[in-house]
Amino acid sequence: MTSRAVRLTIGAVVVVAGLLLIGGVAWASQAGDGPEQPIAFMHTVHAEQNDIDCVFCHRTVETGAEASVPAVEQCMFCHNVINDENPKVTDPFYRAEIAKLEAYAENNEPIDWVRVHVMPDHVRFVHAAHIKAGFECATCHGDVGSMERVKQVRSLNMGDCVACHRENDAPTDCTICHR
Amino acid sequence: MRRRDVLKLAGTSGLGLGAGVAFAGCGTPDREFHIQSPVEIPEDMVTGVDTWYASICQDSGDGCGIIVRVKSGRARKIEGNPDYPLNRGKSSARAQAALQTLYNPDRIPNPMVPRGHRGSGRYRFRRWADVLPDFQEKLTAAADGSIVMITEPVNGHLAMVLERFTQSVGARWLTFEPLEQAAVRQASAKVFGTTRVPQFDIANTSYVLSIGGNFLEGGDAPVHYGQAYGHFRQGEGRSRGNFVHFDTHLTMTAANADEWHPVNPGTEGILALSIAHAALEGGAVPAALRPLANAEGTLAAYAAEQAAGVTGVPAEIIQRVGHEFAAAQTAVAMGGGSAAGHSNGLFNMSAIFALNLLKDNVGRTGGALLNAPSPLPDIPAESPVTSFQEWQEFLGEIESGQGPEVLLIHGANPVFGLPGVLNAENLLGDIPYVVSFSNVLDETTALADLILPDHHYLESWGTSIPPVGAEYATLGIQQPVIRPYHQEFDGEAGTRAFADVLLALADSIGGPLAEALPWETMRDAIRASVDELQARGDGSVISEDPESFWLTVLQRGGWWGPAEEATTAAPDLSGLPGPDAVFSSDSQEYPYHLVVTPSVLLGDGSGSLAATPWLQSTSDPMTTGVWTTWVALNPHMMADLGIQENDIVRVTSVAGSILGPAYPYPGIGEGLVSVPLGQGHRELGRYAQDRGDNALGMLAPVVQEQTGALAWSATRVRVSATGRRTRLPRIEGITAPVQMPDQQTFQITDES
Numbered sequence: 001m002t003s004r005a006v007r008l009t010i011g012a013v014v015v016v017a018g019l020l021l022i023g024g025v026a027w028a029s030q031a032g033d034g035p036e037q038p039i040a041f042m043h044t045v046h047a048e049q050n051d052i053d054c055v056f057c058h059r060t061v062e063t064g065a066e067a068s069v070p071a072v073e074q075c076m077f078c079h080n081v082i083n084d085e086n087p088k089v090t091d092p093f094y095r096a097e098i099a100k101l102e103a104y105a106e107n108n109e110p111i112d113w114v115r116v117h118v119m120p121d122h123v124r125f126v127h128a129a130h131i132k133a134g135f136e137c138a139t140c141h142g143d144v145g146s147m148e149r150v151k152q153v154r155s156l157n158m159g160d161c162v163a164c165h166r167e168n169d170a171p172t173d174c175t176i177c178h179r
Numbered sequence: 180m181r182r183r184d185v186l187k188l189a190g191t192s193g194l195g196l197g198a199g200v201a202f203a204g205c206g207t208p209d210r211e212f213h214i215q216s217p218v219e220i221p222e223d224m225v226t227g228v229d230t231w232y233a234s235i236c237q238d239s240g241d242g243c244g245i246i247v248r249v250k251s252g253r254a255r256k257i258e259g260n261p262d263y264p265l266n267r268g269k270s271s272a273r274a275q276a277a278l279q280t281l282y283n284p285d286r287i288p289n290p291m292v293p294r295g296h297r298g299s300g301r302y303r304f305r306r307w308a309d310v311l312p313d314f315q316e317k318l319t320a321a322a323d324g325s326i327v328m329i330t331e332p333v334n335g336h337l338a339m340v341l342e343r344f345t346q347s348v349g350a351r352w353l354t355f356e357p358l359e360q361a362a363v364r365q366a367s368a369k370v371f372g373t374t375r376v377p378q379f380d381i382a383n384t385s386y387v388l389s390i391g392g393n394f395l396e397g398g399d400a401p402v403h404y405g406q407a408y409g410h411f412r413q414g415e416g417r418s419r420g421n422f423v424h425f426d427t428h429l430t431m432t433a434a435n436a437d438e439w440h441p442v443n444p445g446t447e448g449i450l451a452l453s454i455a456h457a458a459l460e461g462g463a464v465p466a467a468l469r470p471l472a473n474a475e476g477t478l479a480a481y482a483a484e485q486a487a488g489v490t491g492v493p494a495e496i497i498q499r500v501g502h503e504f505a506a507a508q509t510a511v512a513m514g515g516g517s518a519a520g521h522s523n524g525l526f527n528m529s530a531i532f533a534l535n536l537l538k539d540n541v542g543r544t545g546g547a548l549l550n551a552p553s554p555l556p557d558i559p560a561e562s563p564v565t566s567f568q569e570w571q572e573f574l575g576e577i578e579s580g581q582g583p584e585v586l587l588i589h590g591a592n593p594v595f596g597l598p599g600v601l602n603a604e605n606l607l608g609d610i611p612y613v614v615s616f617s618n619v620l621d622e623t624t625a626l627a628d629l630i631l632p633d634h635h636y637l638e639s640w641g642t643s644i645p646p647v648g649a650e651y652a653t654l655g656i657q658q659p660v661i662r663p664y665h666q667e668f669d670g671e672a673g674t675r676a677f678a679d680v681l682l683a684l685a686d687s688i689g690g691p692l693a694e695a696l697p698w699e700t701m702r703d704a705i706r707a708s709v710d711e712l713q714a715r716g717d718g719s720v721i722s723e724d725p726e727s728f729w730l731t732v733l734q735r736g737g738w739w740g741p742a743e744e745a746t747t748a749a750p751d752l753s754g755l756p757g758p759d760a761v762f763s764s765d766s767q768e769y770p771y772h773l774v775v776t777p778s779v780l781l782g783d784g785s786g787s788l789a790a791t792p793w794l795q796s797t798s799d800p801m802t803t804g805v806w807t808t809w810v811a812l813n814p815h816m817m818a819d820l821g822i823q824e825n826d827i828v829r830v831t832s833v834a835g836s837i838l839g840p841a842y843p844y845p846g847i848g849e850g851l852v853s854v855p856l857g858q859g860h861r862e863l864g865r866y867a868q869d870r871g872d873n874a875l876g877m878l879a880p881v882v883q884e885q886t887g888a889l890a891w892s893a894t895r896v897r898v899s900a901t902g903r904r905t906r907l908p909r910i911e912g913i914t915a916p917v918q919m920p921d922q923q924t925f926q927i928t929d930e931s
Contacts, residue, residue: 060227064227064228065227065228065250066227066251068227069214069215069216070216070220071216071217071218071219071220071221072216072217072218072219073218073219073220074220075216104218105218108218109218110215110216110217110218111215111216112213112214112215113213113214113215113216114212114213114214115212115213115214118212121253121255121278122255122256126227127227179256
């Protein structure tokens, strides 16, 4: 084996090992829970146990490109009553988290949530079009009602988008998403 | 203050310096991955909707009008501004790639000082509040005349601010243009009476004669000329124009011409006068050309038969082109490129431009249109340019111990762009206090004692006066389209606009400086000018209300109005250098001419464009090469030298050498070596660093006597194989050609 071939082989082994490592880390980050949030908001409590419709909070999902996260004011519609002194809230963990929300409201401070689903800048995804076509939120986002911390369940990469577009006879022109 | 900000600050204070902020400064800032719950329900706001903001592109060199798509606070796409007179909706790859200079991971996010000695390559971040007082003290303590400001050539409000700032603090202002165009500007002054090269109205002309003028890929305004060229060829209501191009090698513009004829380097002026002689049928020249003529008033010395031997262009072609030029209903003669970079560049360019006088086309449709002056008298349309000779003198002063005490640098990279033999790196490094305002770590910024990073142009205010444009007096406005990516938190870190730093400094120093620069920010200065435009009551925006005038001007990307007639001096072609070019060395030891070609994508490489992967990976239009430097050689010459494709060759001049893979290029003569510029950075971040080689560094310091400019086409070289091989990354030749069914195939043959 020439020295060039040896170098290439070593290089290839290092690259493959690196890819495995990166792949492993990426997979690990998808497994388990999603990122920690400033308030431990639970979709399990809201979407599953109390059966609140997704659109109640994510107001623009049927009309706009983005689903939008609710304003603090909107959270307080209910949490004015379901506050940290409400006797029905017995769990001290929930009391503490609700108190955090109340603090944001009192201080007129917006909440910076950590994004779970991030699309690259060159992609234009329009929620409204997909909802109007009859898709459930869960098709892409999974069963968030069962997630204590929301995580990404689909790769949502180009292959994923194109495959779904093909299955559903949706257009696959480049400019549908990249424009 | 938010929790993260506290952490960042904790990181900057005390012994923990650097680590916290360094980490925050790497890669994408945290907040880019945040989604915010507003406090109140925004009833009328639909998130996720695109907003387009108009601004000006400052990366592409010509100041195109752009519109930028912004969604969720991020700039996502750049297009040409359809309203803007210069480019009318078109844009360039460089303008499109500005997103990658904006979101470049190697941008400098905070003020920095070197750790240890200067040039150590290691830095620590600082707060603005900690570095500015010291900077101000150094500036005020410096003796009169011992401050030097170096910038790129600028116009508009920044030029005005810099002019006033440098005058008030008693500083010298040097501008740096690597491939100096002094010969073009001064030839324009001689022929057209103005240093602003006219707008050649190719859209409405019937014949374009270009000698070295690569207007489609370089020059003043490639996007403007690209669009005009489209009209020239296929415009409605007109017949297809004819385009003849002469140049030393086949460039992109040459490839678009009906005819391309190679011309020997340095003989472009002789060729132009020979064409003039043919156009005049050997008769007497008009009065304006008299200084170039003989005692009888003819150009007999340049008769086609004689000129053919010197220029390498066959006599019958000179004759035919001369007759065609004379017979054309309207015609323009354009020039530039390497013709302007010879020691006789002024002669070449004057002779080429003088062809327009034969057609008497100045100020006429389809001719050379004089550019509209700046709409505001105190806002300069042109930048002062420091000649190479002045640069040599400046560096000489430093060498003899009479250099400045303080050096301020913005946007220019002389360490990369000046010929290596000038030793600029060591000499600028001898200046006691160097401050750079660059937001990328380039070769010159690496010498700095203090780096005060500028905002990107998509984050800051500015103006631009288009390089060409006869129809309208235009003031293009560059407005911030997003909040600064490296945002300040409580004024402690982040980037700040260069002009705003100067204005704040003026306010803080007070006295005549503050009087000269009375505005708090650049926005205020621009607003004051826009109010002046509103008072005119004409142009693209008219409104009684200053506020709605301002907002509409911003919305449209600027203001343009009827141009006052440009007044220029009469042609004066006296005192030109002789027609013969001088080269750096003898033809025995260095047998070949070096043709340095600015990359269509990366320019001359002195800016930050090489730091963008999009431009790096876009194919060169002629060779399809990407990501590196190559050496284009004639295949016959390669065979004679025993050089194979992809052999790494060394190109050596008296002043240095470069390495690059040999690329067989039939579109170049046997005595020439063409090397693209743009690469060869030691700094400039991960995408630019250590790729290819920089041919600017090996240029011999031959000076054009009349202009004092560097004769950057005057370097002779030799070529030798190194015995090593590599593979030039390119698209051409990696897949076999496919014959498309029912498609006609064109074959290009060598007639000789």
